[in-house]
Amino acid sequence: MLRFLKRILKPQRESFDLFLWNRVREDPSLSLEDVLSEYIKKYKLAVRHSLDEPTTITGFRTRLHILEESILANPKYCPYDQLQHYVESLRRMVNAMNELSPEVLKRLKDKE
Numbered sequence: 001m002l003r004f005l006k007r008i009l010k011p012q013r014e015s016f017d018l019f020l021w022n023r024v025r026e027d028p029s030l031s032l033e034d035v036l037s038e039y040i041k042k043y044k045l046a047v048r049h050s051l052d053e054p055t056t057i058t059g060f061r062t063r064l065h066i067l068e069e070s071i072l073a074n075p076k077y078c079p080y081d082q083l084q085h086y087v088e089s090l091r092r093m094v095n096a097m098n099e100l101s102p103e104v105l106k107r108l109k110d111k112e
């Protein structure tokens with residue numbers, strides 16, 4: 001019953017685009033990485049491929065997921081090369097991590 005109430009009372013997550021807009025208006029010196037970190041922390045987000053995935057990989061995967069949900073990942077609406085290169089580097093990093101063997105993933109997890 002308590003879980004059911006938590007789901008009902010849980011505040012709706014605002015879009016990253018709106019969150020980014022509001023944060024940058026408040027503090028123009030913030031970087032995209034800073035705002036992503038705040039957003040992830042505020043909404044306790046984690047996109048995992050598996051439960052025992054290292055947190056560094058989960059961080060890359062979560063950032064990529066947030067950006068792909070937003071307008072920022074679409075070059076048609078956000079044609080800035082630097083941002084598109086950032087999104088593409090996150091994609092490459094996540095794809096590379098997906099191809100790691102279970103032994104390597106276990107070692108990375110043990111180092112954390």
